[in-house]
Every structure is written in structure tokens, then in C-alpha cells.
Amino acid sequence: MNLHGVRAIYHFELSRWFRTLGQSIAAPVISTSLYFIVFGAAIGARMGQVEGVSFGAFIVPGLVMLTLLTESISNASFGIHMPRFSGTIYEVLSAPVSAFEVVLGYVGAAATKSVLLGLLILATARLFVPYTIAHPFLMVIFLVLTAVTFCLFGFIIGIWADGFEKLQVIPVLVVTPLAFLGGSFYSISMLPPVWQKVALLNPVVYLVSGFRWSFFETADVGVGVSLAMMGLFLTLCLAAIWWIFRTGYRLKS
Amino acid sequence: MSSEVDPIISVRGLTKTYATGFQALRGIDLEIRRGEIFALLGPNGAGKSTLINIICGIVNPGTGTVLVDGHDVVRDYRLARQAIGLVPQELHTDMFERVRDTVAFSRGLFGRPPDTAFIERVLRQVSLWDKRDAKIMTLSGGMKRRVMLAKALAHEPRILFLDEPTAGVDVELRRGMWDLVRNLRAEGVTIILTTHYIEEAEEMADRIGIINHGEIRLVDDTAALLQKLGRRELRLQLQQPLAALPPALAGLPLQLAGDGNELVYAFDASGGGTGIAGLLAALQAQGIEFRDLATRESSLEDIFVGLLREGARS
Numbered sequence: 001m002n003l004h005g006v007r008a009i010y011h012f013e014l015s016r017w018f019r020t021l022g023q024s025i026a027a028p029v030i031s032t033s034l035y036f037i038v039f040g041a042a043i044g045a046r047m048g049q050v051e052g053v054s055f056g057a058f059i060v061p062g063l064v065m066l067t068l069l070t071e072s073i074s075n076a077s078f079g080i081h082m083p084r085f086s087g088t089i090y091e092v093l094s095a096p097v098s099a100f101e102v103v104l105g106y107v108g109a110a111a112t113k114s115v116l117l118g119l120l121i122l123a124t125a126r127l128f129v130p131y132t133i134a135h136p137f138l139m140v141i142f143l144v145l146t147a148v149t150f151c152l153f154g155f156i157i158g159i160w161a162d163g164f165e166k167l168q169v170i171p172v173l174v175v176t177p178l179a180f181l182g183g184s185f186y187s188i189s190m191l192p193p194v195w196q197k198v199a200l201l202n203p204v205v206y207l208v209s210g211f212r213w214s215f216f217e218t219a220d221v222g223v224g225v226s227l228a229m230m231g232l233f234l235t236l237c238l239a240a241i242w243w244i245f246r247t248g249y250r251l252k253s
Numbered sequence: 254m255s256s257e258v259d260p261i262i263s264v265r266g267l268t269k270t271y272a273t274g275f276q277a278l279r280g281i282d283l284e285i286r287r288g289e290i291f292a293l294l295g296p297n298g299a300g301k302s303t304l305i306n307i308i309c310g311i312v313n314p315g316t317g318t319v320l321v322d323g324h325d326v327v328r329d330y331r332l333a334r335q336a337i338g339l340v341p342q343e344l345h346t347d348m349f350e351r352v353r354d355t356v357a358f359s360r361g362l363f364g365r366p367p368d369t370a371f372i373e374r375v376l377r378q379v380s381l382w383d384k385r386d387a388k389i390m391t392l393s394g395g396m397k398r399r400v401m402l403a404k405a406l407a408h409e410p411r412i413l414f415l416d417e418p419t420a421g422v423d424v425e426l427r428r429g430m431w432d433l434v435r436n437l438r439a440e441g442v443t444i445i446l447t448t449h450y451i452e453e454a455e456e457m458a459d460r461i462g463i464i465n466h467g468e469i470r471l472v473d474d475t476a477a478l479l480q481k482l483g484r485r486e487l488r489l490q491l492q493q494p495l496a497a498l499p500p501a502l503a504g505l506p507l508q509l510a511g512d513g514n515e516l517v518y519a520f521d522a523s524g525g526g527t528g529i530a531g532l533l534a535a536l537q538a539q540g541i542e543f544r545d546l547a548t549r550e551s552s553l554e555d556i557f558v559g560l561l562r563e564g565a566r567s
Contacts, residue, residue, distance in 0.1 A: 002331070009363030012350075019349065087345030091404065094309040094339050095362045096331040252313050253271055 005097040010106025010112075013079050017113050024113070026132055028067050032121045036128040039185060050187055050220040061212040062184030068118045068143070069150050069179050069204065074153065075153030076110035079097065081167055084159070084250075093252060099245030101210060107151045107219035114147035123176050138223075139214035145230050146207055152237035159250050178204045188220040203233055255468065260284035261443050262308065263414060267317035268304055269467075277303040277367055278315070278511035285412075285445060290438055291460035292475075293447045295558060300467040301344065301447040305414050309339045321412065335363060338410035342417045342447075344397045352381055352397070352400055352492060355405045361537045363408035379433065395426045413437060415446040419453060423469040431457055450469040451553040455479075461553070462558055479553065487518040487529060489536075499539050505532060516543070 017024055043215050047055035073136070083089040091165035092102060133139050161167040161178035182204025199205050200221070210226025219226070244251065260286035264279060277300050285291050295301050306312040307510060308330035310318050310330055319326040321333035346499040347355055356372050376382045379399040384392060398418075415434070419427040432445055434457060448454055454461050455475060462472040471478070505528070506519045516536075521528045536543070 002364040004364050004366060008358050011361075012358050015354075016349075079540045086347070087343055090311055090339070090341050090345060090349055091359060091362060093311045094334060094337070096334040096364050097362065098331075204383075248313050252311065 001140050004098050006101045006105045010109045013109030019137050020212035032124050039130050041239050053216045057131040059070050059185050060125045060131050062208050064121050065117050065208050066179045066184045072114040072147050073154035075113055077158035079106050080155050081158035107155050110151040111147040118143050133215050134213040142211045150236045156240050179200050183208045187220035261287040263320040267320045268315040289459040290444045292461045294453035294454050295464035299465045310334050337412045338405035338407045339399045339414045346389045353385040356403045359404040360407040365408045375406050391434045412443045455553045485550045488547050489516040489543040492542040
């Protein structure tokens with residue numbers, strides 16, 4: 001195991017983040033605050049309660065998930081796409097690091113950023129609405145699992161994309177709609193029965209539902225189902241990455 | 254090819270066909286001796302970069318084996334790659350990184366523990382210590398190339414690949430690069446360079462390999478190569494131009510040039526007799542006078558062009 005190599009990649013990626021720390025932190029904090037001003041204060045005041053929780057508090061887990069998903073994908077995809085774009089990937093490919101070590105460095109750094117951001121948004125939300133976390137340990141597990149899974153997904157996109165436009169396609173056309181329709185701002189049970197069934201095809205529903213359960217013990221699907229679905233998605237991402245490195249897809253000819 | 258004792262790199266039957274169907278390497282056999290400077294010479298698309306990239310792990314090999322210091326580049330990739338430093342042809346750098354950080358990154362990536370003293374030594378070696386805290390984007394092209402060299406040396410490799418090290422570098426920097434390479438060799442580093450500049454190979458290399466159409470066409474000591482294939486020419490500037498060669502001279506390797514003002518006599522430098530004395534006597538007998546004469550040794554470039562023509566004919 002080349003731990004120095006993993007450390008070098010991890011450190012490189014984090015320092016890239018710290019160079020632009022202002023915008024890295026300001027952007028999600030500001031957008032979260034805007035959501036709370038609009039949905040929490042302006043609209044939320046007239047919404048009453050959802051499943052026994054005030055609307056402002058109800059959307060906290062959803063908002064964290066929304067940011068976590070988009071930031072994980074964009075961070076991780078950019079992190080591996082940039083060296084491919086600039087050509088500096090040659091060094092990683094010629095280094096005595098295994099595929100696992102490369103992924104550990106890049107995805108580990110991206111997931112670290114995502115988890116820190118998630119915690120930052122939770123802290124920001126606390127300024128607007130009071131909420132309690134029923135199962136803090138499980139909450140952290142969901143946070144970390146989601147960060148890792150979607151950073152892996154971002155890593156795959158960063159390798160698949162052969163240009164900066166494509167880097168944006170999946171997040172904008174797929175992930176954002178799924179995240180918005182995944183129950184970030186509402187409970188699936190508020191939908192007409194047919195759409196409740198359709199919603200179950202959306203993987204984000206399971207993430208938001210499970211994460212929300214760790215806060216308020218209310219969920220659209222069972223928490224075990226949520227964990228199982230996350231495990232499934234994580235496995236799919238790992239399988240895709242295993243295939244990428246085995247075939248050299250878009251990395252080695 | 255003679256088999257070497259304990260070669261540091263050993264390539265056997267290496268082929269590579271890209272997904273496009275392009276056959277970049279067609280059975281390469283090559284051994285690099287420990288501690289030598291080896292120049293790989295060939296035109297664009299000959300397979301130089303493919304060969305280097307396979308040895309360094311950037312391109313997957315087709316069939317055949319590559320051993321680096323006895324380690325298979327696929328099976329024992331860690332040990333093989335640890336021994337190698339690579340300076341690629343293109344200037345790929347992280348623009349926003351500082352010089353010192355990017356060199357430290359390379360050292361870590363190749364599995365070496367941090368060592369600021371060694372990083373300092375490398376940066377001084379490539380005359381970049383003054384620029385250690387500069388962002389790479391602020392450096393000139395020549396400095397960026399030296400940053401790449403420092404990155405390649407950061408993990409103390411025993412083998413250094415330089416892919417076109419002096420492409421687009423001015424004369425002074427090129428000399429500096431050559432000195433640096435010689436110093437590294439003196440420290441025991443084996444150096445493999447590819448180049449378009451034949452002068453560079455002639456000046457630097459202990460041995461030269463010529464590659465074209467994915468095959469090694471020739472490997473030999475630089476001096477021996479020059480001698481073996483070196484044709485010399487004798488050029489005679491005539492007093493009076495000749496319309497045609499007199500029949501008496503027809504049997505000799507002579508050519509008229511420069512609108513009949515010049516006679517060019519080709520001879521083999523390695524052979525015993527050059528035949529020059531006979532030529533001069535024959536000229537005198539024909540009453541052909543000349544006002545000046547010069548001999549010229551064919552350069553590696555001529556040899557190279559000759560080989561490529563041969564290859565094209567076969």
C-alpha cells in the first residue's frame with residue numbers, strides 16, 4: 001500500500017479546495033440561507049406542520065442532502081477531470097499507485113469536503129430553525145455514506161466526460177431534478193397515489209427519507225430500506241470504477 | 254542484437270495496436286544498459302512515445318514483456334514504476350501550484366516519505382530554488398520544463414525518460430539541459446531520451462536506437478554507428494564546368510553537381526583504401542583541373558534519412 005501516494009493526492013485535492021475556500025464555503029451557505037428565508041420564513045410560516053415537524057425543520061435534512069449530492073458530484077468529477085484535461089494525469093498513471101489508492105485519494109478528499117459542507121449547512125440551518133437530531137450516530141453514517149457514494153459517482157462522471165460541457169450534463173439534467181423530486185421539500189405521502197409509486201423509482205427518495213428519519217424518526221420508506229438502497233448504489237459505483245480501471249477506460253489506451 | 258549482461262530495461266517482443274487499429278509497435282526487442290545514455294531516434298509516429306508510455310505504465314502493452322530492473326511493468330508495476338522518472342513531451346503542469354509543492358507531490362505520489370532537504374537539492378540542481386515559492390503559471394516555458402524534470406527526479410529514480418527534452422528550448426537552455434543530463438548519468442542514473450534533434454543524440458548518447466514504423470531498425474554505439482554507416486564525400490570545385498562525365502571516369506562513384514561546376518566523389522570512411530589518390534591521378538590524366546576540394550563526413554541525419562529511405566523501399 002502506497003500511503004505516501006494516497007496522502008499526496010488527498011492533500012493536493014484538499015489544498016486545491018482551500019485555495020478557493022471563500023467561494024467553496026460561501027456559495028452553499030448563501031444558497032442554504034436563501035432556501036430558509038424563502039421556504040422556511042416566507043412560505044413555511046403558512047405551511048404548518050409536516051408529519052408533526054414544522055416545515056422549516058422538515059426541510060433541513062432535504063436541503064443538506066440536496067447540497068451534499070450536487071457538491072459531491074461536482075467536486076469529485078472536477079477533481080479527476082481537471083488532470084485529464086490539463087494532461088497532468090500522466091503522473092498519476094505512471095506512479096506506483098493502485099486503482100484503489102487513486103480512488104481513495106481523490107474520492108476521499110472530495111468526500112471529506114462534502115461531509116464538512118454538510119455539517120456547515122446543518123450549522124447554518126440552526127441559525128434559522130430549531131431542530132433536534134434523534135439519532136446523531138446514524139445521521140453521520142448517512143452523511144458519510146451519501147458523500148462517499150456520490151463522490152464515487154462524480155468520479156465516474158469526471159472520467160466519462162470528455163469535455164467540460166459533459167461534466168455538467170448529468171448533474172443538471174439528472175441529479176438536480178431527481179434531488180428536487182426526491183422529497184427534499186415535501187413528504188412523498190403528500191403526492192397523489194400514482195406519483196407516490198413513481199417516486200419510489202427515484203434513488204434520492206431513499207437518501208432523503210433515511211436521513212430525515214435520523215432527525216425526526218419520520219420516513220417515507222423504512223430506514224432499513226434506505227440503507228439497503230444506499231448500499232446498492234455504492235456497490236454499483238464501485239463496480240463501475242473497478243471496470244474503469246480494469247479496462248483503462250478513458251484513462252489508458 | 255547482442256544480449257546484455259544485466260540490462261536495466263529489457264523489452265521483448267512488444268507489440269501495441271490501438272483501438273483505432275493503428276499498429277504502433279510491431280515486435281520491439283530492446284535492452285537498455287545500466288548507466289548509459291540511450292537515444293531513441295525516429296520520425297513522428299514511429300512509435301517512440303508509445304514505447305516510452307508502455308514502459309512507464311501510461312499505455313497498456315499489447316503482447317510481449319517489459320522488465321524494468323527485473324520487474325515486469327504489469328505484474329510488478331509498483332517496483333518497476335518506482336525506479337522510473339518520466340519527463341513527458343508536453344508541458345503538463347498544475348498552473349496554480351507552487352513549484353516546491355508540486356515537486357513534493359511527485360515525491361509522495363511515488364511512495365517516498367517527505368524530505369525537504371532532498372527537494373531543495375533537486376530544485377537547486379535544476380536552478381529553480383529561487384522560484385520555489387512561485388506559482389507554476391508565472392514561469393517561462395524553459396522553467397516549466399525544468400519543473401517537470403524536478404518532478405521526475407523527486408523520488409530519486411534510477412532511470413530517467415526524457416521525451417523530447419529540448420523541443421522548443423533555446424540553444425543556451427539546451428546546453429544547460431545536456432549538462433544536467435550528463436551530471437545525472439555521472440550519479441548513476443540511466444537516461445533514455447527521444448529526440449528529433451540528431452545533433453542532440455550525436456552529442457549526448459552512448460548508444461542510439463533508430464525506430465520507424467513500430468520497429469527498431471538499428472541499435473549501436475553512437476561512434477560505431479557513425480563509423481559503420483558513415484559515408485564520406487570529397488567535393489571538388491572545378492576550374493571549368495563539365496557537360497558530362499568523361500567516359501574514362503564512368504566506373505568511379507562520381508557525380509556531377511552544381512551545373513557541372515562540382516564533382517562529388519563518395520567513399521567509405523571505414524574501408525582501408527579511399528581511392529582518392531587514384532581519382533586524382535585519373536582527373537589529371539583527363540586534364541580536369543580543380544580549384545578547391547573538401548571532404549565531409551555524413552551526419553547522423555544523413556544516416557537516418559538513408560535508413561528511412563531503405564525502410565520505405567523494402
